[in-house]
Amino acid sequence: MASSRSSLVVAMAVVILHRWCCAAAPAAAAANRTRTPALFVFGDSIVDAGNNNAITTLIRCNFAPYGKDFPGHNATGRFSNGKVPGDILATQMGIKQYLPAYLGAELSDFDLLTGVTFASGGCGFDPLTAELVSVLTMDNQLDLFKEYKEKLRRVAGDARAGEIVSESLYMVVTGTDDLANTYFTTPFRRDYDLDSYIDFVVRCASGFVRKLLGMGARRVNVAGAPPIGCVPSQRTNAGGLDRDCVALYNQAAVVYNARLEKEIERLNVTAAPPGTVLKYIDLYTPLLDMIQRPAAYGFEVTNRGCCGTGVFEVTLTCNRYTADVCRDVDKFLFWDTYHLTERGYNILLSQIITKYGF
Template sequence: MPVAAIAAAPSASSTANQQTRPPALFVFGDSIVDPGNNNAITTLVRCNFPPYGQDFPGHNATGRFSNGRVPGDILASRLGIKEYVPAYLGTELSDFDLLTGVSFASGGCGFDPLTAELVSVLTMDNQLDLFKEYKEKLKRIAGALRAGEIVSTSLYMVVTGTDDLANTYFTTPFRRDYDLESYIEFVVQCASDFVQKLYGQGARRINIAGAPPIGCVPSQRTNAGGLARGCVSLYNQASIVLNAALEKEIKRLNGSAGLPGSVLKYIDLYTPLLDMIQRPDAYGFDVTNRGCCGTGVFEVTLTCNRYTAHPCRDPSKFLFWDTYHLTERGYNLLMAQIINRYGL
C-alpha cells in the first residue's frame, strides 16, 4: 500500500533532455508501483477486480492499485521508454517487455521485511531475487554484453517504506520493542542495505522515494484523526523524520568509495503531495480527504469492490482513488512535479 534516498538532485526539467534516455525502467516497492505482481501470489492484498482499473485501457483491472496508471507507467511514458511497465510475475512477457523494464513491486511490502511477511507479500529481498532471475532471462534474449549494458544504464525506481510506519509500527504491536526513533533508524538501515544490494546487481541510477504525509492519507485520518478526520500530526512527523534520515543516508552512499559510479537520488514525495492535499483548488480537485471509492473513508483493496463500494462519478476531481492510493490524475500531477524538479 503506501511509500519511501537523496543526492544533490538537478532541479530543472531541462536536465532530463541532457541525459541519455535510459533503455529500461525497473521498479521495486509497494502498492504505489505494483502493476499486478500480487495477482500471482497468495495474499489478500490485491485489487485485480473492478472498480480498480476502470480508467485503464480496456477498463482492465490489472492489479494496479488505482483507477488507471500508476507512477511507474507514468515515468516510463514521460521518458519515452513505453506506455506501461508490466508486472514481472503472472504476465506473459514479450522480449520487448524484458528489454525495456518491468516492475517487481508488491503491494503491502516495506523496507522492514516483517511488513511484507505480515500480509504474505514479496519482501524487498524477494523482489531482488526476482531481478536476479530476470537478468538471466535478459542474457538469453540480448546476450551477456548487451544485457550488462541495459542493467548498468537503466533507471531504477524504489518506492516503499510507508507501510512500515502506517501498518507495521503504528497499527500492529510487533515492532513496539522499538521506540519510534529507533524503528526509523532500523528502516533506514534496511533501505540502505537494499540500495547497496541493488548496486551489487549492477544498478547505478537509483531513485528512492521518501514517505508521503502518512497522517493525511484518508485511511489514517479515519483511524486516528478523530471525529473530524483531521491529519494525524504524529504520523506526519514520523514521515518527516524518516525522510530526513533517508536523505542523509543516500547522500552518504551516493558516489561513495563503496559504490563508485552510483547516481542516487532521494525523491521528496511529502512536499508536493501535502501541497495537493492542502490546496485542492490549485490542482483542480474537489476532494482530498476521502477516496473516490465507496464512502471514501475506509475502502481499500477488498473493501473497494463493485458489489459494496461504487466509485464516485468523476475520479478526476478526487486526489485519492481509495483510502490509500491516488487516482491516475493525482499520480499524473504528482509525477509531473517530481520529473520537473529532479530532471528524471
Template sequence: MEIKHLLNASITALCIFIFIQQVQQISATAATTKGKAPAVLIFGDSNVDAGNNNAIITMIRCDHSPYGQNFPHHLATGRFSNGRNPGDMIASLLGIKDYVPAYLGTNLTEYDLLTGVSFASGGAGYDPLTSELVQVLTMDDQIKMFKEYKQKIKAIVGEKTAEEIISKSLYVVVSGATDLANTYFTTPFRRNYDLSSYVQLLVQFASKFYQDLYDLGARRISVTSMPPIGSLPSQRTNAGGIERNTVPLYNQAAVMYNSELLKETQRLNKTLHGVSIVFQDSYTPILDMAQRPSAYGFEVTDRGCCGTGIFEITLLCNSYTSEPCKDPSKFLFWDTFHLTEKGYTILINELVARYGLNVG
C-alpha cells in the same frame, strides 16, 4: 497446400524479423544512446505494483473493478489506482513505453523484459515484517526476482548487451509508507522500538536494498520519499478521531524518516563508485495537494473516491459494495491509501520538473 505452407513460413519469417529488429533497436539504445535509459525497473510497494500480487496468495490485491476503471479497456490489472501508476508514467516520459508490466504477469514478451518490468508488491515495505504480515513479496524477494530477470535478458541479447542494459537502466524504488503507517503505528509488533529507533531501522533496511541493487549492476536509482501518511484517508480514519483529522504525529514521523533517508542516500552517493541515487521528495507536493486542493482542480482530499472513501481499500473497494465516485478527477485519493491517476500524474510531473529523470 503448398501455398498454405509458404504463407505460414512467410508469417514466421516476418515475426522473427520483427523480433530481431526490436532486439537490435534496444541493443543499439543501450550501447550508444547517451542520456536515455533502455529500460525502467521498478521495486517497492502498492504505489508501483503493476499486478505482481495477482500471482500470489494474499488479501492485498486489486485485480477487480472498480480498480482500473480508467485504464485502457477498463482493465483491473492489479494496479492500485483507477488508471496508470507512477511506474507507467515515468516509462512514458522516458519514451520507452506507456505501461510497465508486472514481472510475474502472464504473457510477458522478450520486448517487455528488455524494456523493463515492475517487481513491486502491494503491501511490501523495507521492513521484511511488513510484507510477512500480509503475505506479500518482501524486498529480498524482489531482489531474487531481479537476479532471475538478469539471467533471462542475458539469454535474449547476450551477456555484454545485458550488462549495458542493467547499468544504464533507471531503477525506481517506492517503499516505506506501509512500514510506518501499518507495521509501526497500526500493529504492536514493532513497539519494542521507539519512533526514532524504528526510523533508523527502516533506513538501514532501505540502505541495504540500494546496495544490493548496486552490487547487481544498478547505477541510476531514483528513491521516492515517504508521503504525508498522517494525511492519508486510511490513517485519518484509524487515528484522526471522530472528525477524521490529519494525524500530526504520523506526518512528523514521515518527515523524520525522510530526513534520515536523504542523509543516507547522500552518504551512499559518496561511497559507492559510479552510482547516482536521487532522493525525490514526494511529501511536499502531496501535502500541498491535500491542503490546497482547488489549486490542482481537486474537490475532495480527506477521503477516497471508492465507496464512502473512509475505509475502502483492496478487497473492500469493489463494484458490489463500494461504487466509486462519479468523477475521480475531483478526488486526490482513489481508495484510502493510493492517489487517483490524476493525483499521480501531478505528483510525477512535479518530481520530474524538480529532479529530472536521473538518466543523464
C-alpha cells in the same frame, strides 16, 4: 556564366548537406546511446502493476472498480483507477506506455528489454511488513531481479544485457507501510520506540540499496514517505471525529525522510561504485501541497477516496458489490483510502520529473 553560378550553388549545397549529415549523425548516435534503455521499479502498492495477482495474499485489486479508467477497463492489479507511477514515468521517459508486472504473465522480449516492476503491494523495507500480509519482501524482489537478468541475457546477449542493467533507471518506492501499518497499527514492532524504529527502517533501506548496486544498478532513485497522517485511511484510524491529518504520523514521515535522504547522500559518497548516481526523491512536499491546496490542482476532495464512502474502502473492501464510485474521479486526489487516482499520480509525477530531471 549562369551555368557556372548554378554549378557553384549546387556544389556549395552538397558541401553544406555533407557537413550537416556528418554533424547530425554523431549527434543522433549520441542521443541513442544516452537514452535510458529501461525502467525497473521496486517497492509497494504505489508501484505494483499486478505482481500480487500471482501470489497468495489478500492484498490485491485485480477486480472492478480498480482499473476503471485503464484501457479496456481492465483491473490489472494496479492499485488505482488507471495508470500508476511506473507507467507514467516510463511514458514520460519515452520508454513505453505501460510498465508491466514481472510476475503473472508471459513477458515479451520487448518487455524484458525495456523494464518491469517487481513491486508488491503491502511490503516495506522492514521484512516483517511484507510477512504480516504474505507479500513479497524487498529481498524477494531482488531475487526476482536476479532471475530477470538471466532472461535478459538470453534475449539480448551478455554485452547488451550488461549495458541495459547499468544504464537503466531504478525507482525504489516503499517505506510507507512500515510506519502506517507495521509500527502504528500493529503491536509487532513495539519493542522499538518510534525513533529507533525509524533508524531500523533506514538501515534496511540502506542495505537494500547496497544490494541493488551490487547487482549492477547505477542510477537509483529512492522515494521518501508521503504525508502519512493525511492519507484518508490514517485520518479514519487516528484523526478523531473530524478525520483530521494525524500530526504524529506526519512528523514520523518527516523524520524518516530526513534520515533516509542523509543516508542516500552518505552512500553516494562512501559506497557507490564509479559512475553511480543515487537520488533521494521527495514525495512529501508536493503531495502535502496537493492535499492542502486542492483547488490549485483542480481537485475538490482530498480527505477521502473516490471508492465507496472513501473513508475505509481499500483493496478487498473496494469492490463492485460493496462500493459505488464517485461521479467525477478527476475531482478526487485519492482513488481509495491509500492510493492516488491516475490524475493525482500524473500531477505528482509531473512535479517530480520537473524537479529531479529523470
